[in-house]
Amino acid sequence: MAKTKIKFRNINKSFGNKEIIKDLSFDIEEGQFITILGSSGSGKTTTLKMVNRLIEPNSGQIEINDKEIKEYDLIELRRQIGYVVQQIGLFPHITIEKNIATVPELLGWEPEKIKERVTELMALIQLPYSEYAHRYPKQLSGGQQQRIGVARALAANPQIMLLDEPFGSVDAITRKELQSQIKAIHAELDSKTFLFVTHDINEAFLLGDRVMIMDKGRIEQYDTPQNIIKNPKGAFVNSLLDTVREEESLWSELI
Template sequence: MSNIAISFKNIHKSFNQGATKVIEHLSFDVPEGEFITILGTSGSGKTTALKMINRLIEPDAGEIKIYDQPITTFDINQLRRQIGYVVQQIGLFPHYTIEKNIATVPELLGWEKEKITLRVKELMANIQLPYEEYAKRFPRQLSGGQQQRVGVARALAANPDIMLLDEPFGAVDAITRKDLQKQIKHLHQNLAKKTFLFVTHDINEAFLLGTKVMIMNEGKIDQFDTPEKIIKNPKTPFVQQLLATVYAEEEMWRNYK
């Protein structure tokens, strides 16, 4: 198996019958095990790129591969079941217990009951919601941050190689968001060879979490590198402008001390 988990080759995407160009000539490779944060303003193409990986959106041209296999050669349901997907709205089933929410995909895949229970217990321990205390609760009995953690656990339940996260912490308060950021980073570090792609419009979040940061602007990549290299050597005026917003905020807080 190739160590390139995801590959985009010359991807194009437009909407409104070609009138609105969202992505042009997008090419990049993601090595296995990376935590890639995708940063950009609204309309930069970051969510569109993410949704193409599990075929929620189809490209107009170009090719996307997972471990050297074109995604169009997979059965679409098979493809989605082997890729974890977490969104801001969480989307837990309100009438399912936490245990059953996490078990959804393994049950669809026909796992044995004992194996499913062991997996649910393992994941609930990983997200710091002990099985004995939380398994039989319903989503309405959890805080927003706890629900988001369950959403991550559900996406990981079938042990996917790839995790797609689309602004998963955007709907929670700032303190909870910081806690979730620490937990998702720790989770990735403890999951061998799992590849995470995480879309955000928060520059601090992108640079905190990413082993590499992909900065998108008007459907193209302005820079794709480690946080350290981007900070030391921003390649374009757009990247320089993004970093300047962070420095301006830091200056504001210093002025209030």
């Protein structure tokens, strides 16, 4: 039986008088790739940031490994969680090797262990150590920099990966390549749990084992891509699927 990795129970969050998250409850199993899909203001990024306590809920309970996250030391909690955002934030003045090694160095790993881990991760993201380790971020393309951001987030071997629209700033061809690669990385690291925020429905359905569709702070549907396509629930989910059907229709007319 699969182990529940993350639990949200009756979570509410407001900023001032604006309610962002409304009585949110869900479970995520260990090793799943969950995509969180929604338009701007749907609450998807707020939900993601509550996992590593960058944002605190007003009420409700969040658990990781059956332990309430407020019971963890904050540093201990965040060591279990990798975090990747759209603006990668690589340090421009240090090499790629040093960028990836940032967290292991902070944790006091032995230099030999750090080099071994960096080499392993650079092979995983298909940017070989021998060719790229001593370059600087400005010498890499946007897509390559984003892959380094993923490697850096994986460096301390976290149990959970949070990815907040990580491919939103790259061109369409590079984005497709990155989607294939992140899916392959998750498959190779099958014990790690990925939460991936996107507003792109094709990306969400391509990557997710399950897709969480959010609107106005609530979950409209949370299921496998196949089940959502076969049995969409509610007007919002249907409207999302309609946009895909319209795009397919347009391409059919043009070809």
